[in-house]
Amino acid sequence: MSKKLHLVSLGCTKNLVDSEVMLGRLKEYEITDDNREADVIIVNTCGFIDAAKQESINTVLSLHDERKKDSILVMSGCLSERYKEELQAEMPEIDIFTGVGDYEKIDALIASKQSSFSPEVYLATETSGRVVTGSSYHAYIKIAEGCNQACSFCAIPSFKGKLHSRSLSSIQKEVENLVAQGFYDFSFISQDSSSYGRDMGMKDGLFDLVRTVEGIDGVRSARILYLYPSTTTFELIDAIADSEVFQTYYDMPIQHIDDGMLKIMKRGFGEKKTIELLEYMKSKPNAFIRTSVIAGHPGETEESFERLCEFMEEFGFDRFNTFTYSNEETTTAYTMEQVPDEIKEEQAAILGEIADRSTQRSLEAMVGKKVELVVEGESSEHEYLLSARPLIWAVDIDGEILINDTSDLSIEYGKVYEANITELVGNQLLASLVKQV
Known part of the structure; x- marks a missing residue:
């Protein structure tokens, strides 16, 4: 049976890229959403401001409390890098500490169960083999x-x-x-x-x-x-x-x-x-x-x-x-x-x-305008509405537009459509699809 991996990426999208590099290095593991059954748990931490630091610490401790016996708990990323001496001294719960320089070595660190802090920050390249998450496009x-x-x-x-x-x-x-x-x-x-x-x-x-x-x-x-x-x-x-x-x-x-x-x-x-x-x-x-x-x-x-x-x-x-x-x-x-x-x-x-x-x-x-948008899937608001993002909006941070009229088009998630924005209900834009482009 393949071993299972549970990875939590905290903080910014720059951290997410580094987390995807680690996933690429650990492809032999089966990804699981259930941290209690994971053989390896990685938390890629954020150390930017107090709230982020506290979230990172709380997440690590919560995962430790629930993890199974003999699993490996890894703390990586900015918080681990910034406070490497203090965290290693004060958090015996962690099996492996690593900072912002060893993402591409994560498989070797887990195999040897060793901590590592390279002096240079890691920067992903075209050969990193990262596994892009959260989107097909x-x-x-x-x-x-x-x-x-x-x-x-x-x-x-x-x-x-x-x-x-x-x-x-x-x-x-x-x-x-x-x-x-x-x-x-x-x-x-x-x-x-x-x-x-x-x-x-x-x-x-x-x-x-x-x-x-x-x-x-x-x-x-x-x-x-x-x-x-x-x-x-x-x-x-x-x-x-x-x-x-x-x-x-x-x-x-x-x-x-x-x-x-x-x-x-x-x-x-x-x-x-x-x-x-x-x-x-x-x-x-x-x-x-x-x-x-x-x-x-x-x-x-x-x-x-x-x-x-x-x-x-x-x-x-x-x-x-x-x-x-x-x-x-x-x-x-x-x-x-x-x-x-x-x-x-x-x-x-x-x-x-x-x-x-x-x-x-x-x-x-935006009401009354024609836009190009990506239909991303069924909306969490209602099963008969679709969630979409105008291409000009950034992923995850600028919001969504709800499609309430597909014009009987055949819908493929992740594809681009032309749409008319018809109305604003509260703070939610609604749109009707015109054609796939």
């Missing part, structure tokens, strides 16, 4: 690891190091391999995607990536996640908007808009230039703009918070996330005077309400 492509920025609130460079980009040929080969397997929609990700290639001497690395991907036969749709304001140019915005393959999708976390706060946060760009970039993105036909902001960063005054709220209400983002500031050791903001928790939570709630209104206005603007 969409895959994430990690283009770089680490980050050269020095944001006051972010600990990532302290445990993932400086920017380390993949070669363009490696990215091209991975996409070509996935296209050959039937994938046609891709999201390109890293900590700071607009800096891609700078460590390799590429002046316009992301331009080169866009052009390369456009030339791969079989790629139908693509988007770039996580641009950084000071490394994003008007020319890059043009290149994305002009592409017939890349969606006019701009995901650029701004974190704040007040000049004083941007300086405190060490964001590189001030309010004026940040707004110029955003307005230029907004000027592009059918542009979709997503961002994120932080509530309660040290140094935030009532006036700077009001300026942030005013801008987020007025600009018209299609989506934005709010993160409550988490005080992380190794960051420059760690020793600054902290905003009280109750004020941080109040500010996050206010920004959350603004985000809801902003999303609602974006959804309202």
Whole structure:
């Protein structure tokens, strides 16, 4: 009988790619959703902010409590890397510890039941043999690891190091391999995607990536996640908007808009230039703009918070996330005077309400439009409704459209259809299919 594997991937989609690499190395195992019957349990942890760290610890301990005798429990990823000494000393429940450098060695580590922390962060290549999960048509492509920025609130460079980009040929080969397997929609990700290639001497690395991907036969749709304001140019915005393959999708976390706060946060760009970039993105036909902001960063005054709220209400983002500031050791903001928790939570709630209104206005603007979308399956809302995602929306984070009229078309999940968006019911868009395209 084959041995069984239970894997939990926490945190961001960059972590998901690393988890998929581990699945590729452990293909001889049968994947099980029941952790109690697994011979090997892996938790790929997140160590970004307090809430993520706590989720990682709770998940590991919960799985330990339920696991069967003689099973192997592995803790990998960012949290394990960031606190390797403390966790190994304080968590005897774990059989194998590994960080962010040994994903491709996970089979050997399990076979020898040894922990390992390689000094270099691992970056998947076209030969990693990863097993893409969650979709038959969409895959994430990690283009770089680490980050050269020095944001006051972010600990990532302290445990993932400086920017380390993949070669363009490696990215091209991975996409070509996935296209050959039937994938046609891709999201390109890293900590700071607009800096891609700078460590390799590429002046316009992301331009080169866009052009390369456009030339791969079989790629139908693509988007770039996580641009950084000071490394994003008007020319890059043009290149994305002009592409017939890349969606006019701009995901650029701004974190704040007040000049004083941007300086405190060490964001590189001030309010004026940040707004110029955003307005230029907004000027592009059918542009979709997503961002994120932080509530309660040290140094935030009532006036700077009001300026942030005013801008987020007025600009018209299609989506934005709010993160409550988490005080992380190794960051420059760690020793600054902290905003009280109750004020941080109040500010996050206010920004959350603004985000809801902003999303609602974006959804309202889509009523009456014709879109290309992927029918993903039966909706959890009702057995007679289908769940679909417009190709311009990012997977899992921008929502779904419900299909209540198939026009008697033969439906294939994972295929692209033209649809008319007919109405907005509450915060849910409804659409009718026109034809398969």
